[in-house]
Amino acid sequence: xxxxxxAKVGLGGPVGSGKTAMVKCLVPRLVEKGYEVGVIANDIMTxxxxxxxxxxxxxxxxxxLVEGVETGACPHTGIRxxxxxxxxxxxxxxxxxxxxxxxxVESGGDNLAATFNPELADYFLFVISVAExxxxxxxxGPGVTQADLLVVNKTDLAPxxxxxxxxxxxxxxxVRGEDPFVFTxxxxxxxxxxxxxxIEREVxxx
Amino acid sequence: MTTNADAFxxxxxxxxxxxxxxxxxxxxxxxxxxxxxRIEDGDALQELIAAYLRRVVGPCETVALANAHxxxxxxxxxxxxxVDERLHAVTMPREFRESSTKAGAKLCELLEQxxxxxxxxxxxxxxxxxVAGDGGAGCGEPVDLESTFADAIxxxxxxxxxxxxxxxxxxxxxxxxxEACLAHAHAFVTGLLGAAQRLGRFGHTAIQTVxxxxxPTIRTxxxxxxxxxxxxxxSFAPLAEIMGMRHERAERRLFMS
Numbered sequence: 001x002x003x004x005x006x007a008k009v010g011l012g013g014p015v016g017s018g019k020t021a022m023v024k025c026l027v028p029r030l031v032e033k034g035y036e037v038g039v040i041a042n043d044i045m046t047x048x049x050x051x052x053x054x055x056x057x058x059x060x061x062x063x064x065l066v067e068g069v070e071t072g073a074c075p076h077t078g079i080r081x082x083x084x085x086x087x088x089x090x091x092x093x094x095x096x097x098x099x100x101x102x103x104x105v106e107s108g109g110d111n112l113a114a115t116f117n118p119e120l121a122d123y124f125l126f127v128i129s130v131a132e133x134x135x136x137x138x139x140x141g142p143g144v145t146q147a148d149l150l151v152v153n154k155t156d157l158a159p160x161x162x163x164x165x166x167x168x169x170x171x172x173x174x175v176r177g178e179d180p181f182v183f184t185x186x187x188x189x190x191x192x193x194x195x196x197x198x199i200e201r202e203v204x205x206x
Numbered sequence: 207m208t209t210n211a212d213a214f215x216x217x218x219x220x221x222x223x224x225x226x227x228x229x230x231x232x233x234x235x236x237x238x239x240x241x242x243x244r245i246e247d248g249d250a251l252q253e254l255i256a257a258y259l260r261r262v263v264g265p266c267e268t269v270a271l272a273n274a275h276x277x278x279x280x281x282x283x284x285x286x287x288x289v290d291e292r293l294h295a296v297t298m299p300r301e302f303r304e305s306s307t308k309a310g311a312k313l314c315e316l317l318e319q320x321x322x323x324x325x326x327x328x329x330x331x332x333x334x335x336x337v338a339g340d341g342g343a344g345c346g347e348p349v350d351l352e353s354t355f356a357d358a359i360x361x362x363x364x365x366x367x368x369x370x371x372x373x374x375x376x377x378x379x380x381x382x383x384x385e386a387c388l389a390h391a392h393a394f395v396t397g398l399l400g401a402a403q404r405l406g407r408f409g410h411t412a413i414q415t416v417x418x419x420x421x422p423t424i425r426t427x428x429x430x431x432x433x434x435x436x437x438x439x440x441s442f443a444p445l446a447e448i449m450g451m452r453h454e455r456a457e458r459r460l461f462m463s
Contacts, residue, residue, distance in 0.1 A: 081403060082410060113460060119409035140458050146407060 003090040006038075007102040007203045010079060010121030012143055014136075015109025017129040018153035020049055021186035022195070023106050024056050029196050030102065031060050035204065038065040038093040038103040040086055042078050045070065049106065064096055075108030076115075083120040102204060112141025123203040125195070129154040134163040137171040137181075144172075149198050150181035155190065213380035220376060221389035223396060227312040227368070232305040233401040233461035234258070235449035240405045241456060242449075248412040251402055255395055255416070256423050258446060263394050264427035266296055266441040267369040268387045269434040274373030275383045278351050285436075286355060286374065287364050292439050294365040299450030301463035303365070310366040314356040317375055352378050387428040395420055401461060 011019045023039060030037045039061065041049035050068025057066060067089045071078035078086060090103050105121060107114060116124040126147035128136050131154050137144055144150055150172060158165050165183065172181045180198060184191030223229060236254070239245045245254060270293040277286035297303045352374050359366030369390060376386035399413050431438075441447075450463065 081400070084410075113404065115404075115407060117403075117409055118407045119411055142405070142460070 001094045001098050003087045003094065006090065006094055006100050008090065008105060008120060008122050009102060009199055009203060010105045010107065010116035010124040011127055012079065012107040012110060012114050012116060012124065012147070013127035013151075014111065014129070014132055017109070017127045017132065018151075018184075018186050019106050019109070019127045020052065022125070022127055022151065022153065022184070022192070023053065023104050025186050025189060025192040026104060026196060026199070027053075027057055028060060029192065033200075035101040036065075036097060036099050037061060038067075038090070038097070038100055040067050040069055040089050040103060040105045042069045042071050042075055042086065042106060042108045044073055044075060044108050062097070065093055065100070067093070071108055075110040076113070079105070079107045079120055080115055080117045083117045086120055110143075112136065112139060112143050115142050115146050123148045123199060125149045125151050125199075127151040127153055129157070130163040130165065130168065131157045131161045134167050135171075137168055137175050140175050145175055148179070148202060149195065150176060150179070151184055151191075151195060152181060153184045153186055155183050156185045156187060210380050213382070213385075216379035217376065217381045217385055217389045220372060220381070220386075221393040221396075223393070223400060225313075225393075226316065227309045228305070228462075229309065229393070229397045230400070231462040232309070232397065233405065233453075234302060234305070234398060234463055235299070235446050235453055236398055236401050237405055237459060237461045238449040238453040238456060240402070241458075242452075245402070245406065248408060248416050251399075251408065252416045252419055254446075255398055255420060257443065258398070259391065259395070259420070259423050259427045261443040262441045262446065263391050264431045265434070266293065266439055267394070268391065268428055268431040269436065269439040270367065271369040271373040271376075271387055271390055272383050272432045272434065273436045273439075274370040275377040275386055278374040278377035279383075281351050283351060283354060286351065286370070287358070289436050289439075290364045290367055290370045292436055293367045293370060296440050297367070298441070298447045299454070299463070301454055302447075302450050303367075305463040306367045306369070307365045309368040310371040311359055313368065313371050313375065314352075314359055314366065317352075318356060350378070384428060384432050387432050388424065391424045391428055395424060405460065 011022060013019050027037055039053050041053055043049050047068035050066055053066045054063055069078060069085050069089055086105055093103060094100055124147050126143040130152060152168055155165060182191050182194050184195060245251050270289050273289045274286055277289060355374055358364045372390050373386060399417055402408055403413050
C-alpha cells in the first residue's frame with residue numbers, strides 16, 4: 001500500500017484564489033459520501049494551512065490524515081519537479097489508513113505556470129479568482145490550459161472588481177477547448193457540487 | 207578520466223542547473239514541439255533529445271567545445287575565435303544563437319566576478335591559464351586566454367557561444383576535453399528535461415528514466431565528436447530548426463527559445 005494505490009487530487013492556483021476554501025468545501029461532501037479522505041497542504045514557510053485544516057476537520061478527519069509540507073520557498077517545485085516529500089506524506093497516510101480513498105493535495109499559492117506532476121496528482125484542479133482579473137484565462141498559463149478542471153472562484157466578487165463573467169466564460173471556452181471549467185463561490189457553496197461531480201466521475205469512479 | 211578532485215568539482219559546477227547563466231529560460235525549440243502536440247510521452251521526448259544529441263549537440267556544439275578546449279590548452283586565440291565564428295555560422299535559428307551567446311557572456315561575467323582571485327598555482331583555480339601577478343579582475347592587463355576571450359566577447363568582437371566559453375573555462379580548471387564535452391552534453395539534456403517538465407505533464411520518474419536511458423547516447427555522441435576538426439562542425443536538424451524559428455513568432459511563450 002503506497003501512494004500509487006490511492007486517488008490523488010491536486011489543487012493549484014494563485015495566492016488567494018480560494019484553494020483552501022475549496023478544500024474546506026470538498027472534504028465534508030466527500031466524507032458524507034462515504035469516502036475516507038486525507039489532506040496535504042503545501043505551504044512556503046509555515047504549517048498554517050495544515051493547522052487550519054486540522055481545526056476545520058477536527059470532527060471529520062483523523063488528525064493524522066492532515067499533513068503540511070514546506071516546499072523550500074517555491075511551491076511549484078514541491079508539486080512538479082520533485083514531489084518526493086508529498087509522496088512520502090501520502091505513503092504515511094496509506095500505511096496508517098489502508099482504506100484511504102482519496103488525498104487532496106493543495107499547492108501553495110503560485111503563478112499561472114504551476115502544474116502538478118502527474119505522478120502526484122491523478123486529477124488536477126486549477127483554482128483562479130475573478131478578483132485577480134478577468135483576463136487570467138486569456139493569458140493561457142499552463143495551469144489554466146493543462147488542468148483537468150479549471151475552477152473560476154469568487155464569482156460573487158465579480159461586480160465589485162469590474163470582472164465580466166461572460167468574458168471569463170468565453171475566454172475559458174476558447175483556451176480550454178473541450179476541457180471543462182466551473183464557476184464557483186466557495187462562500188455559499190455555488191458550483192462546489194458540480195466540482196465534486198467532476199472529481200467523482202474522473203477519479204473516484206474511473 | 208578525472209584524477210583531480212578540483213577539476214571534478216569544477217565539472218560538477220559547470221554542469222549544474224544551479225549555475226546562473228540563464229539555462230532556465232531556454233528550451234531550444236522544445237516549447238514549440240509541445241505547442242504543436244508533437245511530444246506526447248516520455249518515449250517521444252527521449253527520441254527528440256537523442257536526435258538533438260546526435261545532430262546538434264554532437265556534430266556542432268561538442269566539436270566547438272572540444273576545439274575551444276584545445277585552443278585554450280595551446281593558448282591559441284586565433285583558433286578559438288575561428289571556432290566561435292564557425293559555431294555562430296552553423297547555428298541557424300536566431301533564438302538558438304541568442305540563447306547560446308547570452309549564456310556564454312553570462313558565464314564569462316560570472317567567473318570573472320567569482321573566480322577572480324585565482325592565481326597561478328592555486329589548486330582551486332586556474333590550472334591551465336597563465337594569470338599574472340594577483341590576477342584580479344580589473345587589476346592590470348589580463349594575460350590568460352580566458353580573460354582575453356571574455357574581453358573580446360564584452361567588446362562584441364566575437365559572439366561568445368556558450369559551448370566555446372565552456373570549453374575554455376573547463377580547460378582552465380583542469381577538466382579534460384572529453385569530460386568537458388560530457389559535462390556540457392549532460393547539462394544540455396537535464397536543461398531540456400527540466401523545460402519539458404515545466405511545459406508538459408511529465409512525472410519526475412518518467413523524466414529520470416529518459417535521463418538514464420540517454421546516458422549511452424550522451425557518451426557515444428561525445429566520444430564520436432571529441433576529436434573532430436573545426437571544419438567538421440555542422441548541424442543537421444531541420445525540424446528542430448524550423449521549430450526554433452516558429453517559436454520566434456509564437457503567440458504565447460514561457461521560454462526565450
